[in-house]
Amino acid sequence: MNIHEYQAKELFKKYGIPVPDGAVAFTVDEAEETAERLGYPVVVKAQIHAGGRGKGGGVKLAGSADELKSAAGEILGMDLVTHQTGPEGKTVKKILVEQGLNIKKELYLSIIPDRVTAKIVIMASEAGGMDIEEVAEKNPEKIIKVFIDPLIGIQAFHCREAAFGLNLSPGPMKQLNAILKNLYELLVHYDCSQVEINPLIITEDDNVIALDAKINFDDNALYRHKDILEYRDIDEEDPLEVEASRFNLNYIKMDGNVGNMVNGAGLAMATMDIIKQVGAEPANFLDVGGGASAEMVENGFRIILSDKNVKGILINIFGGILRCDILAKGVVQAAEKIGINVPVVIRMEGTNVDEGRKILAESGLNLITAVDLKDAANRVAEIVK
């Protein structure tokens, strides 16, 4: 789960990580109220779940009430396009108004779990503020990495290593040490998959402050962080994915036109691979789960069909816990209730496959039965061509 910058900064504050004074605003009037309290100059920042807002025109400095009103008016309601939003952009529904600070230097800082080393890694760079992806590509030596064994936790020497790498003077170095420890605590406590500050700034008077804030949470651990759930902003998520999560379906929307319904994440990935292998593109990942009911299958179908790009559907089920007859019932129910307007290819094997085939055959639906997975993929690829 992703959250907004203003929410991440709330958590930063709780953990003693310095952030600029400010508040979220939904209207120009609210923005002005906050700006009057802070005093000018202020910064107005679009709150969307995507980075690169600065370059896209979603971050503006305002030195007076007039400038603030025009900046807030411009950003609120705009469809902000950044390299992370896709060409259609994201509509800005709220802004963060913060005190404008005098920046001496912009640093980059993030902490993430590293799967390869099974450690937690601090990544830091003097080349902050700009696209860190670009730095990683062109000047990888400008990014320092400090690996932390999670069983030992963050120690003073880790912090010193990062601070030396950033060429900090003693004042900022001390502040960075505290920030690193607190950020590490936050990451571990909330099971974050990433915390990122870009830029972490050094002000003219040598204060180290998180000017930006990004936190990602591991969805699988959210059950033990109920306090974080209220930060979820469904407006920022794909509507079909939100709908799918209501039914406990693991659904991820993709760009292709072959909708596919599969039970089991591994089988779903193998199915997507084979769809690509025969020259077609999957429209989604959907794992209906091992213990899916006919209702879940029906809901899955409805979600796949709501995707206007879908020109054909491939159902690939290995009946284990989810028996083939249950699946067949779900398909027939879905067809009766919503109507299936695209060709459907089915490959089905396993428990109760004969009963399943019988239900499908007697349903009167126009379904294409494939003999095996390769055959199924070829047929659906032929259809969407």
Ligand code: GDP
């Ligand atoms: P992002 O583009 O979505 O990552 O948004 P950021 O929060 O990183 O803001 C982009 C840039 O705006 C920063 O790198 C800064 O250069 C600039 N900026 C943000 N806040 C301030 C501020 O208080 N003072 C000044 N001078 N610049 C700011």
Ligand code: MN
């Ligand atoms: Mn940033």
